Structures are given as structure tokens and as C-alpha cells.
Amino acid sequence: MIEWVPPAAIMIVGAFLIPLLKGKVKQAYLLLLPLIVFINLLYMGEGTGWVIPFMEYSLIFGQVDKLSMAFGYVFVIMAFIGILYALHIRESGQHFAAFMYVGSALGVVFAGDFFSLFVFWEIMAFSSVFLIWYNKEKASRDAGLRYLLVHVAGGLSLLAGIIIRLVNTGSIEFGPIDFGSLDSYLILLGFMLNAAVPPLHAWLSDAYPEATVTGAVFLSAFTTKTAVYVLLRAFLGVEILIWLGAFMAVFGVVYALLQNDIRRLLAYEIISQVGYMVAGVGMGTILAVNGSTAHAFTHILYKGLLFMCAGAVIHMAGKRKLTELGGLYKTMPITLGLYMIGALSISALPFFSGFVSKSMVVSAAAHEHLAVVWLLLTLASAGTFLIAALRLPYFVFFARDAGIKAKEPPVNMLLAMGLAAFLNILIGVYPAILYGILPYPVDYVPYTGEHIVWALQILLFTALGFFLLLGKLGGEHAISLDTDWFYRKGSRSFMWFVEKPLSAASQWPVDILMRLKDYLIWLGKNPTQAIFLYAGTIVFKILGRFPGMPPHASERILEEGWSNYPGEPVRKSPVGDSVILVLIFMTAYAIYYYFVS
Structure with missing residues (x-):
């Protein structure tokens, strides 16, 4: 008797029924499907299931252990929250793309072989791009095309590595990879691109701000976190990831500080926060692995909340830049309160979710005597508080009143934001609920007097610096150059070469x-x-x-x-x-x- 089915199958097959439903029936179905998947997860015992013979190989759609279950739980929870947030959307195509995206991410998490992993990896890329294109603006079409081209390139690198590995080992089993061979370099490159590791990161900050209001919420949750999952599964303890992760944490904060577009600011904060997870993968210790997994879990919840609140502002005010907003605390006080819960969570304030997860990775660096890494991660944490909890809410909700006539978003959006806020507080107050599902037993205690005092000192001094430098932290009508400049200019130069000299010569x-x-x-x-x-x-x-x-x-x-x-x-x-x-x-x-x- 089959007691459970692959979660990816439920979401992907269920997506094809969405266009056939209408009205309240469709809304009920959209909410019911992730609940069914969550119940299905509860029946999934550890081990290997759903093994299908394919030529002389085996396709494994159910590699289940505590690591995959931790990611599976938070993916389904965020899917429900994201769908609730998008419940007012009438276009079935947007819901279809979101369900395919979530389903393929779950497929990656429970894949036990490289072939099925690659198939789900590509479905994830092609389904998610429609969450950008559905915005139906020229900037969205262009950003989506760049997003797709970059991910196709990453997929080709991954596929090349898989083929070389198959030729060398004769196996397609997905598991730990010995780093140092050509296939390991190519596979790692494909994974790092989805993790947005600089300089392979610009697709994220380029595309996420141009997505639909609801699509950006899904995008913030899945692509980079599936990359963290596969890195944890395959490249644990690879030292270069420590330094790449630490650099990511600071790099994302610096670029977020330069942004005027609120979703572009939050996109760079994704890069910064994923840096903690990548660094934890590189350390490879029990505390670091638990920290990376826990931080991926909490990041999905608080980053989803931040993108939902930013989307609510854009949806109701029609503006998306710091220089265009201000005074919204009068008309959107609930949105402000919910946003601050997400902002304090990402800033690792005590009794919020980020405090019990981010500190695990920072402590792992200290335990391994990685002083420089510890310092960089600590500085990035202070910068995150400055940007997400002080700068953005000040210029969006306070500062000068821009005279925008707005109101609170629809009820379904408020409910989704409220549910995410509740979970962030719940995990922060009662971290055992999170620690109990991590890959290894947890003996880490976040709430010590020393840790709380240290965290509050950093945050308070950061707040003091913000108010002293307030006049210099406003947004500017400018675009910060990033590595996407190279392929944007490079593609234009290539097209000119094809149309002019090459066509004449040929x-x-x-x-x-x-x-x-x-x-x-x-x-x-x-x-x-x-x-x-x-x-x-x-x-x-x-x-x-x-x-x-x-x-x-x-x-x-x-x-x-x-x-x-x-x-x-x-x-x-x-x-x-x-x-x-x-x-x-x-x-x-x-x-x-x-x-x-």
C-alpha cells in the first residue's frame, strides 16, 4: 500500500486543473492543494521511495531524510501563504506558473538522482519566468528574458557536469560530491548561479523587482533556497564556500544600501542573507549545517513577509521608489506593523525568527576560529538592520508625506502577511519548534544573557548611526552598476557585430x-x-x-x-x-x- 506520493506530483498535476475551475471553487482548490501536500509530508517516513527504473538507472523521486523534510515543510508552508496572498488574482496562468514553480522546487528537494533533479531544476526556471512576464511591461519582458537566458546557461553547466560525472562514475545518484574534478566544478557552478553567489547574482536583483506583486513573493522563497539545499547535499565542507558566503553577506548589504527601488533593495538583501547559508555549507560542521538549514527556513518566512508588505505598498500606492513614497503610516498602519515584524526578524532582534537561526551560523564561525568570517557576518547583520528595519520603513512610511492616497490591501493579502508574521514571532519565541526538524540534534541555546546583550548593542549602535547620518541615506534617482552591466552591454555589442560587420563579411x-x-x-x-x-x-x-x-x-x-x-x-x-x-x-x-x- 502506498502511504504517500511525491509532493512534486501533487502540485504539478494539480496545476493542470486550475484553468478548469472558476470563482470560489478555484480559490478553495488553490488553498486546499498545499494543505493536501502538507498532510502528505506528515506521512513520509525517512528512507527512499518512488524508485522508477529508467534504462539501467533508477530515478528516485522520494529521497527523504531530515534535511529534505525541513526544506519540504517550509516550501509547502510558504506555498500556502503565497497562494493566500495571491488569491485575488483572476488570471489562471499566474496560479498555474506558481504551482509549477513550487512543485518543481519540491521535486528538487526530494530528488535522489541527478536526472530527475535536473528535470525539476529546469522546470523551476521555465515556470518561474512567467511570474516575471505576467507583469506585462517592457522592463518585465526584458528582465524575464535575461533571467531565462542566465538560468539556461546555469542549467547547461549543471547538465555538462552531470554527464561527465556519469561517464566517470557510471552513476546518477545525487549525494556528496568530491570537490576537485571537472564535473564537480561544473555542477557547483550551476548550483552557485541559482544561489546568486557573486558574480553570478545579478539575475536576481535584475528580475525580482520586475515581477508581478504576487510573483515576487514566490520568487523570493524558492530558487535560492533550493540552491542552498543542493549545496548542503552535495558540497558540504568545501572551504571556498565559506569565503564566498561571507563576501555575499557584505556585498548584498552594500548594494542594498544604494537602492532606491524597494523591491530591488529587498532583492539584494536576499543575496546577503543567502550568504550566511552558503558560508554555513562551507564550514560543514553540525552547528553550521543546522544553522544554514534553520536560516533558510526562517529566511523564507521573513523575506516572504517583507516582499508581501512591499508588494502591498506597490499595489495600493502605485509607487515603488523611496523618493516617491512617504507618510503611508497614516493610511497603511497594519502593513507597517507587519512589515516591521519581518524587518526585525531579518535583523536578528531577540524574540524574532532571525535571531534563533542567523546566530547559529555566526556562532559556528566563532567556534571554528574564523575571525574574519565572523566579523564580516556580524557587520552584514548590522547593515541589514540599518537598511531593512530603519532606512526602508522610514522613507516609505514616515519621512515627508508624499500625499499618496492609499489604503490597506485586500483582506487575503493582510491574512497572508499576518500568518507569516505570526510564524516569525512563534519561531523567535519558541525556537524548539524549528530546532526539532533540523538535520542534527541541536544543543545550541540562542537565549543567553551574553548573546542578547551583544545583539542589542549592535542594533542600538546601528540605530544611532542611522539617525546621525539620516540626511545622507535617502534614495537617489540613479541605477547602481552591477555585473549584469557586462551581459547587457555585451549582448548589445554582440547584436551590433552580427547585424553590421559580421553580416557584411559573411x-x-x-x-x-x-x-x-x-x-x-x-x-x-x-x-x-x-x-x-x-x-x-x-x-x-x-x-x-x-x-x-x-x-x-x-x-x-x-x-x-x-x-x-x-x-x-x-x-x-x-x-x-x-x-x-x-x-x-x-x-x-x-x-x-x-x-x-
């Missing part, structure tokens, strides 16, 4: 081909005259004229060809232009095959 083969085609068509129309012409040319070279013709007529034939000679019969072409071109190609290929290759 025109001569086309001209030669067309001349050859015209000649062969003429030859097909006038075969006997052509033979006579060629044979007569030899005689002309000897005698100075064609037999039976005066010299001036012979010269005219040589200059203009038989087709222009008076009285020359014209026969119907036995073949058409297309056939002639095919014959040219096949002849050239035959010559190459037999005499060159």
Missing part, C-alpha cells in the same frame, strides 16, 4: 552560392548548348572562332553566354531553386565526407 559566401545556383539553373535549361559552348571554347582557343561562325559572333557568345545569343532556345528547368540548393549542399557534404573527414 555576405560574399551568400553571393557566391546564389551565383552558383543561377548558373546551375541556366545549365539545366540549356544542357546541349552548354556542352557545345564548352567544347566550342576549346576550339575557339585553337582556331580563334567557333566552327561555322564569324569571329564577332563567337566573341559575343563568349562574353554574354548562350542564353543571350539570338535564336537560342530556352527549355523548361527540370529542377527548382530549392532542389538546386539542396543538391549543392549534398554534393558539398559528400565531397567533405569522402575526401576530408
Whole structure:
């Protein structure tokens, strides 16, 4: 008897029923499906299930352990919250894309082989791009196309690594990878791109701000966290990830500080927070692994809450830049309160979710005597509080009153934001509920006097610095250059090269081909005259004229060809232009095959 089914199958198959439903029935179905998946998770025992033979290999759709279950739980919880937030959306296509996206992310989490992982990995990329394109603006179309191209490139790197690994080992099993071989480099590159590790990160800050209001909530939760999961599964203890993660944490904060667009600011904060998780993967200790997993869990909840609140502001106020907003505390006080819960969570304030997860990774760095890493992560935490909990709410909800007539968002959006806020507080107050599902037993105690005092000192001094420098922290109407500049400018330069110099330089083969085609068509129309012409040319070279013709007529034939000679019969072409071109190609290929290759 089958007691459970792959969660990905429920979400993906269920997505195809969405366009068939209408009204309240569709809304009830949208909320019911993630609940069914969550109940299904509760029946999933640890071990391997849903193994399907494929040629001489096995496809594993149910690799279940505490690591995969931790990510599975939070993915389904966030799916329910995201769907509740988007319940007012009538376009079935948006819901379909979201369900496919969530389902493929769950497929990655429970995949036990590289083949099924790669398939779900690509479905995740192609389904999520529609959450950007559904915004239906030129900026969204362009950002979505760049997003897709970057992820296709990452997918190709992953696929190349998988193929090389298969050839070398004969196995497609997904598990720990010995770092140092070519296949490990390519697979790691594909994973790091989805994790938005600099310099492979710019797709995130480019695309997420251009997504739909509801689509950005889903995007903030799944792609980077599936990447953290596969890194935990395959590249635990790879030292370079420690330093890349620490650099990410600071890099994201610095760029977030430069942003004027509120969702672009939050997008860079994703990069910063994922840096903690990547650093934990690199450390590879029990505390670090638990910390990365816990921080991925809480990050999905508080970052989803922040994107929901930012989306509510955009949805109701119609503005998205710090310089355009202000004074919304009067008309959107509930949204402000819920936002601050998310902001204090990401800032790791005691009794909020980020405090019990982020501190695990920072403490792991201290335990491993990684002083520089500890310092960078601590500085990034202070910067996060400055940006997310002080700068953004001040300029959006307070500062000068921009005179925007707004109100609280629809009830379903408030309920989703409220549920996420409740979970952030619950985990912060009662961390055992999170620690109980982590990969290893937890003996870490976040609430010690020393830890609380240290955290409050950092946050209070950061707040003091914010108010002292308030005049210099306002947004500016400017775009901060990032690594996407290279492929944006590079693609334009490439298209110019293709359209101008390359097309001009490559025109001569086309001209030669067309001349050859015209000649062969003429030859097909006038075969006997052509033979006579060629044979007569030899005689002309000897005698100075064609037999039976005066010299001036012979010269005219040589200059203009038989087709222009008076009285020359014209026969119907036995073949058409297309056939002639095919014959040219096949002849050239035959010559190459037999005499060159």
C-alpha cells in the first residue's frame, strides 16, 4: 500500500486543473492543494521511495531524510501563504506558473538522482519566468528574458557536469560530491548561479523587482533556497564556500544600501542573507549545517513577509521608489506593523525568527576560529538592520508625506502577511519548534544573557548611526552598476557585430552560392548548348572562332553566354531553386565526407 506520493506530483498535476475551475471553487482548490501536500509530508517516513527504473538507472523521486523534510515543510508552508496572498488574482496562468514553480522546487528537494533533479531544476526556471512576464511591461519582458537566458546557461553547466560525472562514475545518484574534478566544478557552478553567489547574482536583483506583486513573493522563497539545499547535499565542507558566503553577506548589504527601488533593495538583501547559508555549507560542521538549514527556513518566512508588505505598498500606492513614497503610516498602519515584524526578524532582534537561526551560523564561525568570517557576518547583520528595519520603513512610511492616497490591501493579502508574521514571532519565541526538524540534534541555546546583550548593542549602535547620518541615506534617482552591466552591454555589442560587420563579411559566401545556383539553373535549361559552348571554347582557343561562325559572333557568345545569343532556345528547368540548393549542399557534404573527414 502506498502511504504517500511525491509532493512534486501533487502540485504539478494539480496545476493542470486550475484553468478548469472558476470563482470560489478555484480559490478553495488553490488553498486546499498545499494543505493536501502538507498532510502528505506528515506521512513520509525517512528512507527512499518512488524508485522508477529508467534504462539501467533508477530515478528516485522520494529521497527523504531530515534535511529534505525541513526544506519540504517550509516550501509547502510558504506555498500556502503565497497562494493566500495571491488569491485575488483572476488570471489562471499566474496560479498555474506558481504551482509549477513550487512543485518543481519540491521535486528538487526530494530528488535522489541527478536526472530527475535536473528535470525539476529546469522546470523551476521555465515556470518561474512567467511570474516575471505576467507583469506585462517592457522592463518585465526584458528582465524575464535575461533571467531565462542566465538560468539556461546555469542549467547547461549543471547538465555538462552531470554527464561527465556519469561517464566517470557510471552513476546518477545525487549525494556528496568530491570537490576537485571537472564535473564537480561544473555542477557547483550551476548550483552557485541559482544561489546568486557573486558574480553570478545579478539575475536576481535584475528580475525580482520586475515581477508581478504576487510573483515576487514566490520568487523570493524558492530558487535560492533550493540552491542552498543542493549545496548542503552535495558540497558540504568545501572551504571556498565559506569565503564566498561571507563576501555575499557584505556585498548584498552594500548594494542594498544604494537602492532606491524597494523591491530591488529587498532583492539584494536576499543575496546577503543567502550568504550566511552558503558560508554555513562551507564550514560543514553540525552547528553550521543546522544553522544554514534553520536560516533558510526562517529566511523564507521573513523575506516572504517583507516582499508581501512591499508588494502591498506597490499595489495600493502605485509607487515603488523611496523618493516617491512617504507618510503611508497614516493610511497603511497594519502593513507597517507587519512589515516591521519581518524587518526585525531579518535583523536578528531577540524574540524574532532571525535571531534563533542567523546566530547559529555566526556562532559556528566563532567556534571554528574564523575571525574574519565572523566579523564580516556580524557587520552584514548590522547593515541589514540599518537598511531593512530603519532606512526602508522610514522613507516609505514616515519621512515627508508624499500625499499618496492609499489604503490597506485586500483582506487575503493582510491574512497572508499576518500568518507569516505570526510564524516569525512563534519561531523567535519558541525556537524548539524549528530546532526539532533540523538535520542534527541541536544543543545550541540562542537565549543567553551574553548573546542578547551583544545583539542589542549592535542594533542600538546601528540605530544611532542611522539617525546621525539620516540626511545622507535617502534614495537617489540613479541605477547602481552591477555585473549584469557586462551581459547587457555585451549582448548589445554582440547584436551590433552580427547585424553590421559580421553580416557584411559573411555576405560574399551568400553571393557566391546564389551565383552558383543561377548558373546551375541556366545549365539545366540549356544542357546541349552548354556542352557545345564548352567544347566550342576549346576550339575557339585553337582556331580563334567557333566552327561555322564569324569571329564577332563567337566573341559575343563568349562574353554574354548562350542564353543571350539570338535564336537560342530556352527549355523548361527540370529542377527548382530549392532542389538546386539542396543538391549543392549534398554534393558539398559528400565531397567533405569522402575526401576530408
